[in-house]
Amino acid sequence: MLWLFALIAGVLFGLYYGLAALGLNLIFGVMRMVNLAHGDVIMLGGFAAVLLFDHFGVNPLITVLLVIPPSLLVGYLTYYLLGRRVQRSRDPEMMSLVMFFGVSQVIEAVAVIAFGNNEASITSAVFGTRPFSIAGQGVPGAWLVSAGVGLVALVLLFLYLYRTSLGRATRAIMSSPDEARAVGVNPDRISALTFGIGVGLAAIAGILSLFMIGGTTPSEGVDLTVTAFAVIVLGGLGSPMGTFLGGIVFGLALMFTQTYAPVWSGFAPFAILLVIMLLRPTGLLGRTVRSV
Amino acid sequence: MLIPRTRTVGLAALSALLTVGLAACGAASTTASSGAPKDIVIGTLYSGSGSFANSSLPEFQGLKFWISQENAGGGVYVKAFNKKIPIKLVALNDQSSTTTATTEYEQLVTQDNINIFVPDFGSVLTLPAVTIAQEHHMLLFDQTATGSPLFTPGNQYIVLCDLPLSAIWPDPLAHFILAQHISRVAILYGANDFDATQAATVKSVLAQGGVTPVYYQAVPTATTSYGTLLHDIAATNPQAVLELGYASNDIPFLQAVQQGGYHFGMVATAFPGQEFTLIENAVGKAGLSYTYTYGVPPYIKFNNVSEGLGTNAFIAKFGHGNIANVSFENVAGYNTGLIIQAALGHATKFTQLGMRAALFALSGHFTTLDGAFKLNSEGGQVGELLPLAQLFPTATGNEIKIVYPSASADHAPVYPAP
Structure with missing residues (x-):
């Protein structure tokens, strides 16, 4: 049953794509900034996993935990170094495009110097070579691990947003920065923390990308950013749940096209994006982010 | 200078x-x-x-x-x-x-x-x-x-x-398949001139031997996820699977073969011979063992x-x-x-x-x-032919050996792969 495998693969890849795009959407939702260096952070997460595995034999799942503290710190500091200035400009969305395009180029250049131009990866045997059976279909263990990590990240993010005071403050800023400020929320602190979480989620996605898309290279950042951006537009700008829904739609489109018309598989997900934009410009679960 | x-x-x-x-x-x-x-x-x-x-x-x-x-x-x-x-x-x-x-x-x-x-x-x-x-x-x-x-x-x-x-690259590969009496062949190739030409050549040579591929599909050159494609290929029960792409395709393809636990009698990809160290580092020793590739210098001497x-x-x-x-x-x-x-x-x-x-x-x-x-009339190279190579496991990794045609072979092929 080819369709059943495509369905399962589409959902599992969708959860991975959702994770890969989640940080980008969170940062946009809170700060109205488009982090064009998002894909480069994913790339760096991949290289972190490769280096730790090659030199110290660290299991990639351990690396998922290890990258969180430095990512939070880097994101936190990056906000105060760059993000705050962008946010205080007249047009933060446009300025963020320019600023983070530059950051993306710098990261890529430094990565080439540090890691070389070659594709790097970890043998997929690290998660076993025996597929797991789901509804009678043999599914690679690495896919289940990636999707599982994506789901855990989503649950933790929701717990953070809806069960903590910092999360409530984050949602307050997403809703109305001025009103949040009026009730005593420190927008800089929340934005810096959000930026750190966004960077952390991207780094985690980078580790899993080794098993979902085969490897990592310094030049892949732009492509990953484009894919992540397509996913959040599909799901709705500013909506974390929408990001995962967008990811699943993207994943299903990719896998069904690979099954029934492989040569169109690079085109179909973006064609669906266009259709959804025509029918529902705010995305599947999006809310209006601009007012006229 | x-x-x-x-x-x-x-x-x-x-x-x-x-x-x-x-x-x-x-x-x-x-x-x-x-x-x-x-x-x-x-x-x-x-x-x-x-x-x-x-x-x-x-x-x-x-x-x-x-x-x-x-x-x-x-x-x-x-x-x-x-x-x-x-x-x-x-x-x-x-x-x-x-x-x-x-x-x-x-x-x-x-x-x-x-x-x-x-x-x-x-x-x-x-x-x-x-x-x-x-x-x-x-x-x-x-x-x-x-x-x-x-x-x-x-x-x-x-x-x-x-x-x-590129039209003559896979000639030994296709003739090897016929020589081994392999009748069920799956061909997956990148949608670009380089790969499409190779795929067409293989298909044409196989047709001369009475073999029609059981799977023959192009995918975008930028493809990096092969799990679903491999599942569809496996459903056609092929003896040989040929993936004709660039190194950035070969790596995720070989990863996906391992991930999915697929076992085919023959798996061939284009670039392990040209970028052996890079690909072996990425997919591991087991991921390359007994697969086939084009034999290129310096492995042909x-x-x-x-x-x-x-x-x-x-x-x-x-x-x-x-x-x-x-x-x-x-x-x-x-x-x-x-x-x-x-x-x-x-x-x-x-x-x-x-x-x-x-x-x-x-x-x-x-x-x-x-x-x-050796040049043809249009300046295309028709010498420097690429024999078929197979990768054999050693204590430290794999080594590339030429297995076909027999005139230039330095090792017997192992088919089907163990």
Whole structure:
């Protein structure tokens, strides 16, 4: 049953794509900034996993935990170094495009110097070579691990947003920065923390990308950013749940096209994006982010 | 010697412009009709970053190695002047961008006074140079762009140096499949000229043996997830699975074969022979064991050569005696230099078509560490054939052995894979 495998693969890849795009959407939702260096952070997460595995034999799942503290710190500091200035400009969305395009180029250049131009990866045997059976279909263990990590990240993010005071403050800023400020929320602190979480989620996605898309290279950042951006537009700008829904739609489109018309598989997900934009410009679960 | 990209202004610039203008009627601007040029200027591009960098940079290293070897001996011999002339290299970084490459090819040809025009790695980055070379009547020393559409009857200004036309790459592969009486073959290929030509060749040869592929599909060149495709392929119950793509396709494909626990009697991919270390590091020893690939130098050895260093001597000098330090692209870049050397060393006139005529006269009569140099009427390479290789596990990794055709084989194939 080819369709059943495509369905399962589409959902599992969708959860991975959702994770890969989640940080980008969170940062946009809170700060109205488009982090064009998002894909480069994913790339760096991949290289972190490769280096730790090659030199110290660290299991990639351990690396998922290890990258969180430095990512939070880097994101936190990056906000105060760059993000705050962008946010205080007249047009933060446009300025963020320019600023983070530059950051993306710098990261890529430094990565080439540090890691070389070659594709790097970890043998997929690290998660076993025996597929797991789901509804009678043999599914690679690495896919289940990636999707599982994506789901855990989503649950933790929701717990953070809806069960903590910092999360409530984050949602307050997403809703109305001025009103949040009026009730005593420190927008800089929340934005810096959000930026750190966004960077952390991207780094985690980078580790899993080794098993979902085969490897990592310094030049892949732009492509990953484009894919992540397509996913959040599909799901709705500013909506974390929408990001995962967008990811699943993207994943299903990719896998069904690979099954029934492989040569169109690079085109179909973006064609669906266009259709959804025509029918529902705010995305599947999006809310209006601009007012006229 | 590498010319820095800094430019002087004022009188020097005016003088350079006048020189270019006066020389515009000729193809090689530094060539004075009355005497030898001070230098032979080679203009080329390389990808310092981006998706082609991992192939382009080692190829560029090979070319620079040839230049350093020649300059150490006083320069390259130019028959038209009966003397050795030092080589200068003008090299620009296209960052794997065809747009940048197009602009920089124009710059090389129209502003940099080059005598020898060498494009970047592969079909994608070479394609813009083909038109520019033809328009400006510069002979293009095409290194590794093998797609058949690049070679047309009306274009005299291209010569393929380092690989055979992609249409004849998989000939031994297809004949091996027939020889093993494999009747169920799945072919998955990238939707680009390079891969589509190979796929068409395999299909055609198999058809001659009465075999119709059970799966024959193209995927976008940028494809990096193969799990679902492999599941669909496995559903057709193939004995042999051929994935014809670039290295960036081969890695995720081989990963997916491992991940999914698939076992086929034969798995063949294109690039493990050319980028062995890179791919083995990425997919691991088990991921490559008993798979098949195209056999390329330095794993095919040519020590009895008529031009330049033989394989072992090249490994000793370039790779410091270790074959693991030498990739096919290194060999290709060095071999491009040898073809340039042959053209200059045999052309009686120092003109672009004079060099072309010299190479056509040499076609079929000389051998380098890349094999027998032989051109068809359109400048496409039909020598330097690629036998079929298989990767065998050792204590430390895999080693590449030639398994077909039997005349060049150094190991018996293991089919089906254990």
